[in-house]
Amino acid sequence: MFIDSYKHIHCVGIGGIGISAIAKFLLAHGKSVTGSDASASSITRDLEARGLKITIGHVADNLPADADLVVYTEAASEDNLERAEAKQRGLKQLGHFDFLGELSKEYRTICVTGTHGKSTTTAMTGLIFEAAGLDPTVFVGSLVPGWKDGNLRFGKSDILIIEGDEYKKKMLKLHPETTLITNVEADHLDVYTDLNDIEQSFHQLGRQTSQTVFLNVFEQARHIYSGEGQAKEKLFGTELLGHRQFPCFWHRHHAQRDIDNGWQRLGGIELQVPGEFNMLNALGARALAREYGINDDVTRRALKAFTGIWRRFEKVGELNGATIISDYGHHPTAIKATLTAAKEFYPGRRLVLLFEPHQHSRTKDLFDDFVTSFDQADVAIISEIYHVAGRVADEDDVSSKHIVDQIGSPQVSYAKNLVAAEAQLRSIIERDDIVIVMGAGDIDKVARNLVG
Secondary structure: OHHHHOOEEEEEOOOOHHHHHHHHHHHHOOOEEEEEEOOOOHHHHHHHHOOOEEEEOOOHHHOOOOOOEEEEOOOOOOOOHHHHHHHHHOOEEEEHHHHHHHHHOOOEEEEEEOOOOHHHHHHHHHHHHHHOOOOOEEEOOOOOOOOOOOOEEOOOOOEEEEEEOOHHHHHHHOOOOEEEEOOOOOOOOOOOOOHHHHHHHHHHHHHHOOOEEEEEOOHHHOOOOOOOOOOEEEEEOOOHHHOOOOOOEEEOOEEEEEEEOOOOEEEEEEEOOOOHHHHHHHHHHHHHHHHOOOOHHHHHHHHHHOOOEOOEOEEEEEEOOEEEEEEOOOOHHHHHHHHHHHHHHOOOOOEEEEEOOEOHHHHHHOHHHHHOOOOOOOEEEEEOOEOOOOOOOOOOOOOHHHHHHHHOOOOEEEEOOHHHHHHHHHHHOOOOOEEEEEOOOOOHHHHHHHHO
16 A cells, blocks of 8 residues: 555644544554644544644644655645645655545545535445445545544445545546546536536546446436446436436435336335435435445445434534524535425424525625525525635625625525624524524534534
């Protein structure tokens, strides 16, 4: 394995969900690991409890004298003081997906990617493979209940399951045996030219895949790969080959559906997590399981036991009889799907949303879609846009207040920051409300504060 050549790996940005998983992987391989991050967090504290030395703040002296490899978050540019020091010393440096790309060459790698649903589908797939005794290693961009390492499952087999990040085309660093594309939509238009550019990137990933490419039968995904290259193309979803879509029935906070893919009856799928999108995620995970010879009964049991993952419609607790849910959704399609799922899952209860847009360029590019995203919420608070370091910012051109003004509803209000947003939210919560705290930035802290 390529990491056998290194003894002490220093991780820049170790508090991130991706780099922290790599740090745990390296620890499991007996490596010395140190790290640094801009701020302390529950992730850095967890790593310190595992015995890692972590420094808060980035300075050249953080890089240990005996370090022989640096792994860094893509948010850390070349002028990061620790990276600059590593360059001066002549040390090898690998970005998050550069590292995973090297690793993917040494395993039978499954890449789960797409605009939405990557984390959940990766977690579902990993849990199914685990239940089947295939002992996979899994890297996922969230925390999975039941896995002691949360965002990593360390296995001893030759199967590696990776959530493939499409931002900056990072998934193209991977060398998969199998790829599953959950769906394709316009997003990250600060780094992609347009939807066609996004589609071409997924098309390239298909060409890099050695055996099988699975495509969701959403219209957007049907032409992504089209059989060019050595991999076979297979479809999954609920409209396969023009067959009718089977309805999803909700009862006792479970969803059930019988699926027919036109070739073979697969039987019922039962989930504890809500939403049409999660049924599609489950169908993708089932498709991968069948590709690797896993019995359908094993898959059904694993999916039925799945209770969700961190910040994906995660019930974090209650406040005065109201249910508090944290969700990572930050794209208009994800917002609409999550609110629809909440209405189905909790019929008859008032739906209160606190949303923090993620990144100015996304908000500007998809502004009209954001304006129509909150219709299902009975009450909505939209906090000011979360600024992402290193991303293109149009702070003078777009604000959450512009969205609120465009909506023009008394049920939708603006908050200048998360402190103000939390205060507003506390003032309106009523008993039996369903409160969704949504966004990809720091807004999850509000959900934890409410139940803390």
